[in-house]
Amino acid sequence: MITTLLIVHGLLAVALLGALTHQALAVCWPARNPANFMARFRAVSGPSYTHAVIILFVITFILGIVIYPAFRLNVRSYLSDYRLLSAEGAFEIKEHVSVIALGLLPYYWFLWRRSAAEAIGGDGAGTADVTGAQVLARGAVTLLLAVIVWFNFLVGHILNNIRGLFGA
């Protein structure tokens, strides 16, 4: 059962990785003229990925939480016993940055779905300043999420190669 969940966790992570990479490249390096493969990869509609990213992240996270006790009992103790401290440390980082990314999701949703200038309205702030801040925040949050998901995917993959799949 745990092995099945681990495989589903990994497959959902692949889908999440694809969606976030498309969106991060579209926002940080937009393509005006989709002339080649890379440009077409970047020329996607960023907002259309938002709900998919949130749903995939939350489901992948929940699956990770469900299989975590098996990892803690069977894999983590193996890493400690064999003094594989870098692998253990990499998982610790994966665990902590995943939680930080989870806390970013409501703000990420807002930045892609709503106009802050419209939401804040007549608060006295300059609309152009608020819009500029939202564009910067949207790029930064999306890029941070993409980096975290890439890191987590690679660490998960490496740990799986060490002991993950049949460790439980």
Place this chain on the structure above:
Amino acid sequence: MSARALPVFLAAFSALFGVIYLIVMDHNWAAFTYHPRPGEWGLGAEAARNGPAMYLYGWMATTLAGAAGGGLLALALRRLLPAQWWLHLGWAAPLGATVAALYLMSPFFLR
């Protein structure tokens, strides 16, 4: 919550979530502990029972409560900062928390 308050609440929530999580984790202020081998739960940060203890779930619960409370506090203080500063805080603090997490875990790679 009014639509005007939403950006400030969400930015403050995201900013505080990462920072509070690191503090909670570093001080082990877990709301509860899970003991995976016996399959038991305990209130607060308990010592390990018959196998390792897992604090992650408890850290997340403490963090959620702290970030939600901090977000509500930010609503009361939202006029202290220009709107665009709140928006910047929402990404800069989690970025800082991510870098701090790397630093806190560096002993694993330096031993």
